[in-house]
Amino acid sequence: MRDAHPDVLARGSTLPGLVLDRTSRTPLHRQLAEQLKRAIECGQLAPGTVLSSEPRMAQETGLSRITVRHAIRSLTEQGLLVRRRGIGTHVAYDWTPHALDLAAVYEDLREAGRAPATEVLFCGTEPARPEVAAALALTEGSAVTVLERLQYAGGQCIGHLRNHLPYDLLRPELLSPHDGRLASVGLYGLMRAAGVFACTAQHAIGARAATPEECGLLDVPEGSALLTLTRTTLDQSGRPVEYGSHAYPPARRGFEFQLAVGSAAIPHA
Template identity: 35%
Template sequence: MLNKHIPIPLYYQLKEKLSAAILQGELPPGALLPSERELSDHYEISRMTVRQALGEMVKEGLLVREQGKGTFVAEPKIAQGLLKLTSFSEDMRSRGLKPDSQVRAVYVQNANAHVASALRLSRSGESQQVIIYERVRLADQKPMAYEISHLPLRRFPELEHETLHSASLYTLLEEKYGLTIRYARQTIEVGLSRPAESEILGIPVGSAILLIERTTFDVDDEPIEFVKSVYRGDRYKLYAELHR
């Protein structure tokens, strides 16, 4: 039970008790929590107090609410480093997760102005054509991100025939085309998911997402890929080690 005779607010005591149960594995990821009424009756506190505790845990990413279903223990977030260039597949394998992809589309078209600028493509003819891969990236069969990759066709003429399901694009470029990938420039913004993105990633409309754009370069300082990605905000957190 909660201690009503100490100055620590009851909602905070409940939050700490539930958080400890999650940390210790008593409430595993995906577990359905008792209803607000059940928690209120069990701990002999008001439903408003329960609602406040659960609301704080939702904000911290420990719980997720699903309309009409209830409140569930959230899947643990994956910490994404900002200082090392790795592919999605390499990143997931390093965490003991099985990477995979659902390829939604592969096609060739002329690059728009933004993509052409990022890849330094000329403004006319076939040299402005790009191969586009639209993929849902999975970890242990759960959707994590939606990526749209653009690569210059003139440089990778056979790439459109690659399936790229569980394969790493970077590994393929290095092994098949003899590239040495050197670095990338990346921007990250926070946004809210639109209906199409929400359906693809299996999240409610208006969920927090990370919008990432990245241009990758080879050892000759030539851009080889421009990718736009939408990452689930409930499954990712970013970290960097900073030195003074």
């Protein structure tokens, strides 16, 4: 999906701008389902929107009816779509589109009486390493904006955060690391102010031993275990706009999940 305008679609429409890669290892039905799901999550397909019939969608996308049916069935089973005889398939009314508030940790910490603070270690550019380039859909070695910082709560360091962003979307000077706004609104507040809106995110949570550098930054003993969070954030057009790789001492920072029928778990981070 490459349409950057999340307009609500007319009755019986097929999502415009669908991009299906027939050379990809990802099955076509999954590609279709993922793009429809992203459109629902971003509000381009609003609750109650009636989709094209399966035959029409197959004709307009060049897919077989079986492929389209498989994709629709997947989203129906997730609770995102509802089928009604005589009406067709429409977006579920109990699905509420929303923009991700990935800066929610600031509000969470304030409500818990733990004043959040940020120490910027680095804000500049560097060539994209292989994993960063893959996450941001860039060519390896492309210039990316890098923000490295320590996150504090109540005076205690709770995490080491590294964020990579496409240079053409967010240059280092737009992050204003030294004027206080980063500490007050967080990275995603600054992204919104620059016109970059996070819509969906893919998270991976893991654990590993702290590196010697992290032991010094986080003031933890050598060999300590850390919780890790890697996140790729997408805007409403499906473009990756941020890749984060963060590490937290588990005794100081946990993850809270919000579960809703028909949606994925989204941890505050």
